[in-house]
Amino acid sequence: RGPLPTAPFTPGTTITFLRPIAGKLQCSHRPLSDCELQIKKATKKLVHKASGRTLALLALPTTPTSASKWLREAFGVISKEMGIHVGAIAGLEVQRASNAWKTIVTEEDLFHPSNTSRVALLLNIRSVVQHPSGALTDCYMPPSTSLEQAKRCIEKVVETPVTTLFAMFDGPENKTSEYKCFAVVTTESEWGSVFADGVHICANTTPREAIPAFTLPIPKIPALDEISFKAPSFPFTRWSGAESPNTHAFFKQHGWAILKCADNLPQPLQSYFASPIAEKRANPMSPDDRTWGWHHMTHQGKEILKVRDVTSFEKGWKAGKDATAQDLLSDYYSPMNKCGLEIARHLLRGIGFTTEEFEKAFVAGDQRRPSEGEEPYSSFFEAFRYSGTPLSHTFHHSDGAGFTPCDSHFDIGCITVTTASSIGQGMQIKHEGRWIDIEKTLVDAGENHVLVFAGELMDYMTHSTIPKVEHRVIMAAGSLPRHSSIFEVLPLPWAVVPRLASTASTDTEQRTGKEVFHLRSMGRSSVNWNAE
Numbered sequence: 255r256g257p258l259p260t261a262p263f264t265p266g267t268t269i270t271f272l273r274p275i276a277g278k279l280q281c282s283h284r285p286l287s288d289c290e291l292q293i294k295k296a297t298k299k300l301v302h303k304a305s306g307r308t309l310a311l312l313a314l315p316t317t318p319t320s321a322s323k324w325l326r327e328a329f330g331v332i333s334k335e336m337g338i339h340v341g342a343i344a345g346l347e348v349q350r351a352s353n354a355w356k357t358i359v360t361e362e363d364l365f366h367p368s369n370t371s372r373v374a375l376l377l378n379i380r381s382v383v384q385h386p387s388g389a390l391t392d393c394y395m396p397p398s399t400s401l402e403q404a405k406r407c408i409e410k411v412v413e414t415p416v417t418t419l420f421a422m423f424d425g426p427e428n429k430t431s432e433y434k435c436f437a438v439v440t441t442e443s444e445w446g447s448v449f450a451d452g453v454h455i456c457a458n459t460t461p462r463e464a465i466p467a468f469t470l471p472i473p474k475i476p477a478l479d480e481i482s483f484k485a486p487s488f489p490f491t492r493w494s495g496a497e498s499p500n501t502h503a504f505f506k507q508h509g510w511a512i513l514k515c516a517d518n519l520p521q522p523l524q525s526y527f528a529s530p531i532a533e534k535r536a537n538p539m540s541p542d543d544r545t546w547g548w549h550h551m552t553h554q555g556k557e558i559l560k561v562r563d564v565t566s567f568e569k570g571w572k573a574g575k576d577a578t579a580q581d582l583l584s585d586y587y588s589p590m591n592k593c594g595l596e597i598a599r600h601l602l603r604g605i606g607f608t609t610e611e612f613e614k615a616f617v618a619g620d621q622r623r624p625s626e627g628e629e630p631y632s633s634f635f636e637a638f639r640y641s642g643t644p645l646s647h648t649f650h651h652s653d654g655a656g657f658t659p660c661d662s663h664f665d666i667g668c669i670t671v672t673t674a675s676s677i678g679q680g681m682q683i684k685h686e687g688r689w690i691d692i693e694k695t696l697v698d699a700g701e702n703h704v705l706v707f708a709g710e711l712m713d714y715m716t717h718s719t720i721p722k723v724e725h726r727v728i729m730a731a732g733s734l735p736r737h738s739s740i741f742e743v744l745p746l747p748w749a750v751v752p753r754l755a756s757t758a759s760t761d762t763e764q765r766t767g768k769e770v771f772h773l774r775s776m777g778r779s780s781v782n783w784n785a786e
Contacts, residue, residue, distance in 0.1 A: 300332065303355070303374045304483065304656070304730030305679040307697070310335050312373070321361050332375065336676075337524030337737075341394035345376035375734060379449060379643055382531050383411045384422075384456040390532040393455075397643070397732070401445040408457055416457040421448040421467060437467040450648040451555040451641035451735075452531075472649040478656040478728055485682055487694040493703060496597040502604030509721035510683060510692075510707035512699050515593055519702055520586045522676040522737035527557050527639040555644025556659060561587050562634040586739065587635045594633065594671045594741030597706055601669065605716065611752040615745045615767070616668070632767070633667070633743045640680075642733035659736075660727035665709035666771065667742040672705050676737035683707060684724040692725075711744065714770055717756040745770070 299308045312335060315327040325346060333340040347355045349372040356363060357376065378394040385391065391411050395404060405416040419439040439445050444467035493512040494501045505511045526534075534550050548561045561582075595617065602612050616633065640659040647657050662684070674696050675681065681693040696705050707723035729736055745751050745767030765773075 298373045299371050301372050301374055302677045304733050307678045321364055337528055339528045342378050344378040344396050347374045380451055382454045383408055385412050392530045401442050420456050422454040439467050447649045450645035451643045452552050472646055474650045475646045476658050480655045482728055485689045485691045487691045493699055496600035506720055509723045512696055513704055513706055515702045519673055520589055523586055523637040523739055524737045555641035557639040559637045560634055590635050590741040594743050597671055598669055598743040606754050607752055615749045615751055632746055635741050637739045640736040656728055656730040658726055658728055662724050662726040664722045664724055667709040667744045668711040669706050670740055670742045672740040677734050680727045680736050682726055715753050
């Protein structure tokens with residue numbers, strides 16, 4: 255701190271700064287051109303503060319410069335490495351030797367990054383602003399933004415003075431579905447209730463039947479305490495592949511297993527969700543997520559991309575000549591589709607089904623194609639982005655350390671295959687009557703491992719001899735978004751679903767995939783398979 259002492263200088267002399275400094279390089283008695291400043295990158299661990307897990311190793315700059323320039327360079331590195339829009343990054347914290355976290359603001363704060371290896375992100379909140387023309391723009395604002403500050407920020411986006419703000423809710427983001435509810439925002443309290451991830455905002459217009467923001471019918475999601483984040487993980491074991499008899503035995507007993515895959519699997523899909531909402535809405539899509547093709551939905555801080563049937567999906571994208579969509583197909587849908595079907599084939603054969611039964615029910619069927627508008631209920635790829643600041647949590651000012659963006663439920667399919675999420679935390683399953691942190695077990699297993707668990711259809715096919723697995727996702731309030739991907743294996747709608755022979759069950763009726771699907775109670779509860 256302060257001026258450095260004078261150092262003797264001759265050609266070839268090296269002066270090493272052990273810590274990054276803020277200031278200027280000055281030389282006395284010799285031209286500055288005689289000096290060469292060589293900067294080494296400092297490797298830091300970007301951590302998820304709620305769990306302490308390392309998300310990425312970052313080569314951050316150590317240039318003797320201003321704090322603002324250092325932060326800009328650091329944000330650029332993090333944005334590229336993590337697939338996060340640079341506008342979403344509000345700040346950077348470093349963990350000091352005392353374990354306290356320090357936000358980098360001034361030049362003096364630059365002393366701290368040299369003294370630690372752990373950094374964490376502070377995030378802005380993403381809103382979607384509608385222009386008078388109807389165009390949409392993503393707008394990032396700090397969590398502390400007041401109503402007046404929001405108006406000034408939105409004025410820069412729409413390029414017109416803003417007097418009144420309206421928030422719009424209750425509709426998936428696509429061309430064929432409009433929002434169902436408009437709320438006028440006039441007070442700081444109302445703004446604090448609706449200022450959350452993904453909320454759609456328009457200015458000055460007067461929508462029909464606008465209601466006060468505090469009367470919005472926003473459902474409350476369960477808050478969680480610290481204990482929920484301390485659920486035990488499963489004891490370490492060496493996991494095998496889907497063809498292993500050990501895997502079959504474990505899966506039969508518990509309804510889930512972690513499997514080692516031979517092929518490289520995609521990392522969580524982040525770049526797509528980081529793209530502007532206007533771009534995603536412009537792509538061809540189906541308004542019904544049960545039909546062939548693809549469907550994108552964003553609602554209350556949750557974004558979902560669902561893809562069914564690569565043929566029709568690819569056809570729709572090619573018409574738009576969208577390179578990003580082709581990348582989605584080749585880098586995400588195709589490998590997850592291949593992995594999911596291969597795992598299902600081996601597991602079902604290990605349980606007692608034949609390869610022919612699997613092929614007819616899940617892959618080939620009778621080669622019949624669906625008619626226009628027909629509901630396929632077939633296997634699908636799904637990618638998720640869960641925000642740490644969803645509307646339902648913000649609106650109710652929920653207490654607690656976190657919340658459940660995806661509450662406990664059973665999946666409808668035969669099996670679900672999922673990779674580890676972008677933050678390595680969140681997925682929990684109920685094992686022997688208690689919640690366990692299965693994602694920690696999955697992360698500890700290493701690369702190219704997946705979690706596989708049984709759904710309602712497996713319960714039906716095996717007469718409940720293989721337990722379906724209840725699961726949920728938990729998140730820390732205000733944390734990094736959680737990106738994850740799954741592949742859920744379902745039968746073709748017209749194919750007869752095979753069942754194991756059972757002496758205990760009196761239900762011998764043969765049902766098609768569509769009939770079995772309709773037997774599910776579409777909520778979060780179990781299913782009475784014998785119900786008409």
